[in-house]
Amino acid sequence: MKSYISHLECSKTGDIYSASEVHNLSKDGMPLLARYDLAKLKAEQDKDSWYEKSAPGFWRYQALLPVSNPASQISLGEVLTPLIPLQASALMLGGKQGNIIVKDEGRLPTGSFKARGLALAVSMAHQFGLNHLAIPTNGNAGAAMAAYAKQANLKATVFCPDDTPTVNVQEIQLQGADTFLVNGLINDCGKIVFEGKEKTGWFDVSTLKEPYRIEGKKTMGFELAEQMNWELPDAIFYPTGGGTGLIGMWKAFAELKELGWLKCKLPKMIAVQSTGCAPIVNAFNEGLSHAPLWENASTVASGIRVPAAIGDFLILEAIRESNGCALAVDDEHIINTRNLVSQEDGLLLCPEGAATAAGYQLAIEKNIISPDETAMLFNCATGLKYPMPPATKSIDKNTPIDYQQFL
Ligand SMILES: *Cc1c(COP(=O)(O)O)cnc(C)c1O
Numbered sequence: 001m002k003s004y005i006s007h008l009e010c011s012k013t014g015d016i017y018s019a020s021e022v023h024n025l026s027k028d029g030m031p032l033l034a035r036y037d038l039a040k041l042k043a044e045q046d047k048d049s050w051y052e053k054s055a056p057g058f059w060r061y062q063a064l065l066p067v068s069n070p071a072s073q074i075s076l077g078e079v080l081t082p083l084i085p086l087q088a089s090a091l092m093l094g095g096k097q098g099n100i101i102v103k104d105e106g107r108l109p110t111g112s113f114k115a116r117g118l119a120l121a122v123s124m125a126h127q128f129g130l131n132h133l134a135i136p137t138n139g140n141a142g143a144a145m146a147a148y149a150k151q152a153n154l155k156a157t158v159f160c161p162d163d164t165p166t167v168n169v170q171e172i173q174l175q176g177a178d179t180f181l182v183n184g185l186i187n188d189c190g191k192i193v194f195e196g197k198e199k200t201g202w203f204d205v206s207t208l209k210e211p212y213r214i215e216g217k218k219t220m221g222f223e224l225a226e227q228m229n230w231e232l233p234d235a236i237f238y239p240t241g242g243g244t245g246l247i248g249m250w251k252a253f254a255e256l257k258e259l260g261w262l263k264c265k266l267p268k269m270i271a272v273q274s275t276g277c278a279p280i281v282n283a284f285n286e287g288l289s290h291a292p293l294w295e296n297a298s299t300v301a302s303g304i305r306v307p308a309a310i311g312d313f314l315i316l317e318a319i320r321e322s323n324g325c326a327l328a329v330d331d332e333h334i335i336n337t338r339n340l341v342s343q344e345d346g347l348l349l350c351p352e353g354a355a356t357a358a359g360y361q362l363a364i365e366k367n368i369i370s371p372d373e374t375a376m377l378f379n380c381a382t383g384l385k386y387p388m389p390p391a392t393k394s395i396d397k398n399t400p401i402d403y404q405q406f407l
Contacts, residue, residue: 003068004041008032008211011314019066022128024209031208031311033251034066034215038258047261051226056080058116058219064255065120066215072127074119074152076109083227083376086357089344093337093357094364096371100357101233102347103224106382110143110171112303112350113380116220117213117244118144121205124212126152134202135159136189138241138302139168140381145205146177157202159189165302167385185297187308207242208311217245221252224376231264234373235324235363237356239380240271240280241306243315250318267376268324268369271315272359274299275330277307280315284326289313300331301351303380325368329358337361338383350386353379 008017010026011033017023019034026032041063054060057078067073086093086100093100105113118141125133132155135145142158149156156177160169161184173179182189193204208214224232232253238246246269256262273281276299283291291312297305309315319326338354341347349357356377363369395401 111382112140114140114144116216120216122148146175218248218252221249233376239352269322271326278328281326348383350381
């Protein structure tokens with residue numbers, strides 16, 4: 001199957017750029033978005049035949065992805081991530097069983113949905129013949145870039161804040177990236193990548209500073225449509241850092257609408273952040289179109305500790321166009337919710353995923369959503385990467401065991 005990409009477009013000015021050249025931001029310093037010849041695609045392709053001919057997973061959407069050289073399609077075994085309805089915990093969150101569904105992105109290669117974006121960014125880097133990639137990361141993006149870059153035989157350099165979860169830093173290094181801890185936050189790491197471009201010749205793969213990570217993330221929107229029989233949930237709760245997934249899904253829905261494949265009402269897009277780092281929530285509440293930098297950002301949900309996002313205006317536009325909103329939940333609520341969903345349903349969420357469940361509870365309390373509506377929560381990474389409460393009970397094998405205690 002071929003790609004129907006036609007050009008890139010500046011997300012602010014609409015200026016057009018060639019899709020066959022390497023780009024970071026537009027000349028106005030704004031993200032570039034990939035555009036496709038949807039009329040041609042519609043005339044030539046029948047979506048039902050896609051599903052008959054291709055294996056589940058995001059590469060089946062090739063026609064709506066930018067990679068045109070099959071040899072550059074870098075893969076580590078991407079699965080269609082499951083939809084898992086919450087059971088007992090649904091009631092405790094104020095909802096109804098069956099109406100709160102988790103899309104579990106922790107099943108993807110490297111254990112997070114960053115695999116989607118980085119698979120595309122690395123594939124395009126391979127197609128363009130780039131040989132050195134660099135990225136600032138709170139952990140999961142670095143891990144995904146390291147893994148896909150190794151598959152593609154490209155050099156990878158990764159910069160993480162020095163308090164990034166240890167497992168992330170170690171997985172990045174073990175998967176072959178040159179890995180550095182930085183005494184700052186992700187935006188400080190981003191500055192190092194940006195300023196080193198000329199001296200090193202590396203390509204900057206920061207969120208929305210190259211056009212293709214968002215194309216990978218938009219496949220979450222395609223998958224939702226596929227899995228829900230071309231219906232969509234009433235609301236999507238998305239843990240928002242750089243916002244690629246939220247903007248990406250909104251873009252995916254627009255593309256499917258234009259193709260005439262999606263006829264349902266679009267979901268409310270609800271951005272969830274931590275009260276320790278909530279620039280988008282503030283900007284949304286104050287009616288701003290850009291979000292000022294959040295000072296002293298701090299949260300256990302490291303994936304959403306992003307004090308400033310270059311695509312802030314695109315996140316805010318998507319939320320407003322969809323009649324959604326932005327909500328902040330505190331770290332204690334996040335961890336309690338992580339524990340609740342594990343203990344009640346046996347589903348181990350990452351803190352960012354748990355933030356969306358806490359955000360759902362808040363949305364119910366504030367009458368933003370009703371228990372009768374369907375809500376999709378994104379669990380963006382495996383819960384196994386994050387610290388968990390200790391297990392404390394033990395048995396002495398050398399003394400008689402009191403079996404009553406196990407009842
Ligand atoms: C990156 C990340 C996020 C935020 O995703 P964006 O699309 O960049 O907003 C949320 N949770 C986890 C676990 C992440 O790794």
